[in-house]
Amino acid sequence: MKVRIKFAKLGAMKFIGHLDTMRYFQKAIRRADIPIAYSEGFSPHMIMSFAAPLGVGTTSSGEYFDMQLAQDMPTREIVERLNGTMAEGMDVLSAVRVEDGKASKAMSLVAAADYRVTFREGKEFTSDWKEKLKEYISQPQICVFKKTKRSEKTVDIKPYIYQFAIQGDKIHLQLAAASSNYTKPEQVMDGFAQWLGIEQKPFSYMVHRQEVYADNGNEENHQFVTLESLGEEVE
């Protein structure tokens, strides 16, 4: 059976990179004695795949990976066993059974993600940014400067910003997160700061990923559903 795990990565765990997080869970699965399936070949490896990589420095309460089990196990037991062997800051939130097959692979399903952005102490935007946010997001285009290994270009990220709202002192973002249109929250915040004419200091924001979604709708009419909701708990 194929199982989807949702986990949180909090506190000091934000310093653990994506590859190390994968290695961490491989070891955790062995410690928890979960009957995971192995690939064929001379050096068999665990059959598992992670949804959306999380950058170093970002915390999350909506991380996902899928794993193939060689034997069925109640989903509640999987959660209990894994949580019995977690490091502080890594928490398994749920396990659900999902459909087998490539089409339901966590990584290819990812369409969007929610983020909560807070300012580090003393690094808040200075001007009347809260009033100006509406003007900023209602522009026909939101252009940011994007520097990659291969090129430097200005791109319009407006189609990839699904939500940009103020919640008290925090900012709520819902951004595109598929591999083709993955949009970083820092990029959106830096673009906004630039538009405001603020020279932003490094390490200004703390970003927390809250949830990762699949899209049950289409380009024009998104219907975001959490990756977790695509499966079900089993006894």
Next chain:
Amino acid sequence: MRKLALNDEILLEIESPARYIGGEVNSVMKDKAAVDIRFCMCFPDVYEIGMSHLGIQILYHLFNQREDVWCERVYSPWTDLDAIMRKENIPLFALESQEPVKNFDFLGITIQYEMCYTNILQILDLAQIPLRASQRGEEFPIVIGGGPCAYNPEPLAPFFDLFYIGEGETVYDQLLDTYKANRQAHGTKADFLRKAAQIPGIYVPSLYKETYNENGTLASFSPIEEGVPEKIQKQVVVDMTHSFYPKTLVVPFIKATQDRVTLEIQRGCIRGCRFCQAGMIYRPTREKDVERLKECARELILATGHEEISLTSLSSSDYSQLEELVNYLIDEFKSRGVNISLPSLRIDAFALDVMSKVQDIRKSSLTFAPEAGSQRLRDVINKGLTEETILQGARDAFLGGWNKVKLYFMLGLPTETEDDMKGIAHLAEKIAMEYYDTVPKEKRNGKVQITVSTSFFVPKPFTPFQWAAMYSKEDFLGKAKVVKEEIRAQLNQKSIRYNWHEADVTILEGFLARGDRKAADVIETAYRKGALYDAWSETFHWEIWMDAFKETGVDLDFYTLRERSTDELLPWDFIDAGVTKEFLKKEWKRAISEEMTPNCRMKCSGCGAGRYKGGVCVESKN
């Protein structure tokens, strides 16, 4: 959640922040108010290296078994964080509590190789602890050193309050109890050190004084007061099977150099190679019972989740129940995606059979360590490996599908001649020819690939070669050139790759290995001038050390180029390492006359380790 010692800005700026956050699975958290003793265990190199070390993992879990002790860990900050800590005046902290090391009761430093000596000073310095024990008041931790380099502690003597000579499992409890009792009695640090000096295996450098002859050699070495023992006797675990072995290991978040379960199958080595310090100081050879090892393997894989298990010991092939153990591990773990790694196996039919089961033959290589190029020189060093054994092993391996061979040698061994050096090239050539003779063309998996590596020999204390002279940098490089040119002159030279170790690091290692207390000034001066991470080629700077020798007036050549007389008082003679000086002298003479000495299982040579009444020394009598 634990509060980290470093803020986010620093952690996001430096390389591998996970080195400094602690919190790893199986690391131990305790209530600091509920313990009597806080011990910080240090491996003075970068986290990934330090976390690969088994000794610390053993002692860490052993200490933490005690309710009154909280043992934590610290490793050397890498150069990027080092600069930030100095600039921002951040004191070095232990990983678990993230609290300053300077507030601990003990700082224990394992000293595994000479080239980490400046890193030891970095640890003290960043911890804001004065470098010299004589400058440290009551408020600072007791700094204690142990490990193989503690067998000649003199170059580091002024920096430590105590050294532990031998295996840590034995008398640490007594030491910790003594510390507690002294504190309850409101005793001073000096009171504690005096009491500690009475514990077998504990050396308190401040209670000893040395004098020198005019020619620079040691004239005397003795305790400064009555009641302090003249000799420090090495401590060993007699019963390995029932000695403490952790049920769990700390699992790093980032990939350590050795990211796996290590299973220690035995301690010591029966072989008696005359250059090898480990082969002498870990005597007698003591095996662990195979049933106990199976139990440890199961427990540790489950507790850590590691995907690899590695057997560790000197000369694993000499472990008498190896076949049973290895077959068990393969049956138990192979299907669960756990790899089995077997370093230091002698290549024979059994080894090839096992290796074909646990590794991909096409990717793996065979390793031989003949150490010397000619049979004559192999007899001098007592390496009982013959050319025929090597060629037979290679032949069987080639037929089994292997085509990569690694060969390890040393240059600069006592009595070495040009023929011995050239012998290295000739042996590599013979192995290459063996491949083309043995494997028919259609079955060849490409060319044979032979890698020859040479290091330069460093004489070490407590070996029969402890009196031997080393060579100058130019002479060492000249030797490597002889080998290189001879390899180039071989028919199959295109199948042979040659690389050699740097000569300058070797010379420094030789100085630190056999130095006396005067060496401490050189180490401190080099450190003050910026020497750090000397074991890493990218951070090693020979010029800094040369400046330090010049400034302190210490003559490097006196320590490295001079052959010692067997009558000379050596800086480490006050340590009783089990093997007697008489035995070492005898072995030194036999080496010069090219006489082999049988291994411990064949015949006892009366080295002196028999008085521990354990392991191979009592095997035949059971």
